Amino acid sequence: xxxxxxxxxxxxxxxxxxxxxxxxxxxxxxxxxxxxxxxxxxxxxxxxxxxxxxxxxxxxxxxxxxxxxxxxxxxxxxxxxxxxxxxxxxxxxxxxxxxxxxxxxxxxxxxxxxxxxxxxxxxxxxxxxxxxxxxxxxxxxxxxxxxxxxxxxxxxxxxxxxxxxxxxxxxxxxxxxxxxxxxxxxxxxxxxxxxxxxxxxxxxxxxxxxxxxxxxxxxxxxxxxxxxxxxxxxxxxxxxxxxxxxxxxxxxxxxxxxxxxxxxxxxxxxxxxxxxxxxxxxxxxxxxxxxxxxxxxxxxxxxxxxxxxxxxxxxxxxxxxxxxxxxxxxxxxxxxxxxxxxxxxxxxxxxxxxxxxxxxxxxxxxxxxxxxxxxxxxxxxxxxxxxxxxxxxxxxxxxxxxxxxxxxxxxxxxxxxxxxxxxxxxxxxxxxxxxxxxxxxxxxxxxxxxxxxxxxxxxxxxxxxxxxx
Numbered sequence: 179x180x181x182x183x184x185x186x187x188x189x190x191x192x193x194x195x196x197x198x199x200x201x202x203x204x205x206x207x208x209x210x211x212x213x214x215x216x217x218x219x220x221x222x223x224x225x226x227x228x229x230x231x232x233x234x235x236x237x238x239x240x241x242x243x244x245x246x247x248x249x250x251x252x253x254x255x256x257x258x259x260x261x262x263x264x265x266x267x268x269x270x271x272x273x274x275x276x277x278x279x280x281x282x283x284x285x286x287x288x289x290x291x292x293x294x295x296x297x298x299x300x301x302x303x304x305x306x307x308x309x310x311x312x313x314x315x316x317x318x319x320x321x322x323x324x325x326x327x328x329x330x331x332x333x334x335x336x337x338x339x340x341x342x343x344x345x346x347x348x349x350x351x352x353x354x355x356x357x358x359x360x361x362x363x364x365x366x367x368x369x370x371x372x373x374x375x376x377x378x379x380x381x382x383x384x385x386x387x388x389x390x391x392x393x394x395x396x397x398x399x400x401x402x403x404x405x406x407x408x409x410x411x412x413x414x415x416x417x418x419x420x421x422x423x424x425x426x427x428x429x430x431x432x433x434x435x436x437x438x439x440x441x442x443x444x445x446x447x448x449x450x451x452x453x454x455x456x457x458x459x460x461x462x463x464x465x466x467x468x469x470x471x472x473x474x475x476x477x478x479x480x481x482x483x484x485x486x487x488x489x490x491x492x493x494x495x496x497x498x499x500x501x502x503x504x505x506x507x508x509x510x511x512x513x514x515x516x517x518x519x520x521x522x523x524x525x526x527x528x529x530x531x532x533x534x535x536x537x538x539x540x541x542x543x544x545x546x547x548x549x550x551x552x553x554x555x556x557x558x559x560x561x562x563x564x565x566x567x568x569x570x571x572x573x574x575x576x577x578x579x580x581x582x583x584x585x586x587x588x589x590x591x592x593x594x595x596x597x598x599x600x601x602x603x604x605x606x607x608x609x610x611x612x613x614x615x616x617x618x619x620x621x622x623x624x625x626x627x628x629x630x631x632x633x634x635x636x637x638x639x640x641x642x643x644x645x646x647x
């Protein structure tokens with residue numbers, strides 16, 4: 179059977195690793211300004227306080243421990259990163275966020291100082307004075323830096339070049355709006371989301387790819403992923419306000435709310451982390467569970483003599499067929515009997531075949547299915563690289579033959595033992611279009627963190643026996 183898709187390459191595989199430095203200059207200036215502001219705040223507060231011992235050096239080097247100034251900077255830097263205070267856009271200019279971040283940082287310093295006793299002997303008024311001075315200097319520095327950046331932008335300097343993908347009628351409107359308000363400059367306009375010459379973007383010094391809302395609404399998950407894999411931020415420019423995509427982040431530029439998609443971690447290097455993670459976990463699981471696998475095999479044979487394993491053909495990556503292994507849970511001639519049960523299918527559109535109290539199940543098979551232990555042999559499919567621990571579940575060829583063309587988008591990634599549909603929609607009888615929406619959401623939202631989360635949720639779903647048949 180030929181593959182169902184033209185390509186057998188997982189859409190998460192990186193095409194290249196690209197680093198852009200346009201943001202780094204702004205971030206570096208902000209970091210230097212904040213370090214100087216915090217250092218001055220502590221130094222002035224120390225001079226103003228009459229209760230600090232003359233030989234007390236904990237503020238700077240901490241007598242062998244972390245100094246309070248550096249501790250403050252680390253706390254503020256971590257909070258500031260989370261609050262977007264070092265990113266291009268409106269967030270780094272938000273004085274309210276700066277005040278909140280500084281206050282949280284100083285509260286963190288107080289807590290750490292109390293727990294480690296590195297500030298014993300210092301008056302609490304010193305912390306209050308340093309915090310108040312930090313508010314004035316950090317917020318003031320940000321204000322003057324913002325005014326300086328605007329001055330440079332008006333003279334055509336410090337502007338970030340971007341690609342704009344929009345309909346012809348939108349291109350002029352968006353380009354002019356960015357030129358006057360945002361610090362962006364559109365250097366290339368396209369009407370299609372496919373970029374056939376990524377190297378050309380490098381020569382133009384591109385920092386971001388901007389997509390109009392009308393183009394974004396027509397894009398497939400694979401097209402969005404393809405743009406993100408180029409290594410640039412992808413920003414959706416709304417005609418009004420685009421609904422927030424599950425993985426997009428609302429980010430305001432020049433007062434305009436945009437939806438931002440960051441490049442995958444290290445531009446897709448986490449895909450290789452995923453493969454190593456899958457292999458190691460599967461190998462350890464096979465070793466640890468080998469006694470259980472042997473016991474299950476013996477029980478299956480004693481209950482219903484015949485093959486212990488069932489190897490059904492499933493479409494894998496790119497639709498290329500492979501044999502997916504399970505413990506046998508049905509009588510030997512189960513496939514021949516399925517035609518007689520089609521009228522009892524519980525799924526309304528008939529794509530997924532599911533029957534309550536399937537008479538083909540053996541006694542042991544019914545228990546194996548409810549506990550999901552029949553899926554354990556698929557760990558060997560993971561070791562062979564035919565499957566992943568997490569991904570869209572590979573369906574029988576009988577189901578795939580009933581697919582509409584767009585359903586095959588789920589074959590753009592490696593199939594998995596568990597997936598978003600198995601965790602969030604397990605046991606519900608819905609139209610197959612709703613079920614496949616889970617698979618497409620997984621592809622668009624994918625990260626190694628999401629995989630780990632779904633594996634954890636799978637354990638609890640299996641332990642509760644939810645939706646197992």
